[in-house]
Amino acid sequence: MTSPVLHTLICSTRPGRIGPSVAEWAHSQAQAHGGFESKLVDLASFNLPVFDEPEHPRLGRYAHEHTRAWSASVAAADAFLFVLPEYNFAPPGSLVNALNYLVKEWNYKPVGFVSYGGISGGVRSVQVTKGLLTTLKVVSMLEAVAIINAGEQLxxxxxxxxxPINGQAAKAMLDELLRWTNALKPLRAS
Structure with missing residues (x-):
């Protein structure tokens, strides 16, 4: 039996971001966990402009190559680990935009979160993102990692x-993420 595919997604696309450093750590935690075939995915590499498809994404008729590439990436994953900062108490606009591009590719997949920021560790960003994900039939994990004062940990x-407590939190989150990934498999297959 093959392991489910987990995409660790770097959600910030801004120049000078620390997301790749945080994501490398998260990706290494997923690899050490061993329950997934883990892949690191950088949202910036898709160069998604502000949503520019002429038809509603639920139809899956994409006019642009960047949308088709993003669709293929999301469709290939069984689960996600979002690595995201907090911008003005919310997720980065790049993530919100990327979520808006697709519908069915997200359905019945679980997501865990590794957030980072100042004293809040990005938890407000996670809470806003969870609300957006419900409309895409994505199951958000309760267990999460919040990296407080991330700049000081670089x-x-x-x-x-x-x-080290972040590593413990990551293991708990990945254990739960694997349970949900396996539980949702029949829904993804139908």
Whole structure:
């Protein structure tokens, strides 16, 4: 039996972002977990403009190559790990825009969160994102990782020196994410 596919998604696309460092750490946690075939995906690599498809995404008739590439990526995953910052108490506009591009590709897939930011650790961003995901039939995990004062945990040579408690939280989240991924498999197949 093959392992389910988990996409760890770097949700920020802005220049100078620390998302890739946080995502590398999250991706390494997923690989160490061993329950998934884990892939690191950078939302910036899709170069999605503000939603520009002429038809509603529920129809799946995409006019643009960037949409088809994004659709194929999301469709290939069984589960997601969103690595996202908090901008003005909300998720980055790049993630909201990317969610709006697709409908059916998201259905019946679970998502875990690794958020980062200042003292709140990005948790307000996660809460807003969860509301958006319900309309796409995505199941959000309760268990999550919130990296508080993430800038202070960056290594000078690159990467993240996460607090050990974040590793414990990641394991709990990935365990639950795997349960939901397997439970939702029949719905994704139909």
């Amino acid at each position: 290594k000078a040579e690159g990467g993240l020196n996460a607090n």
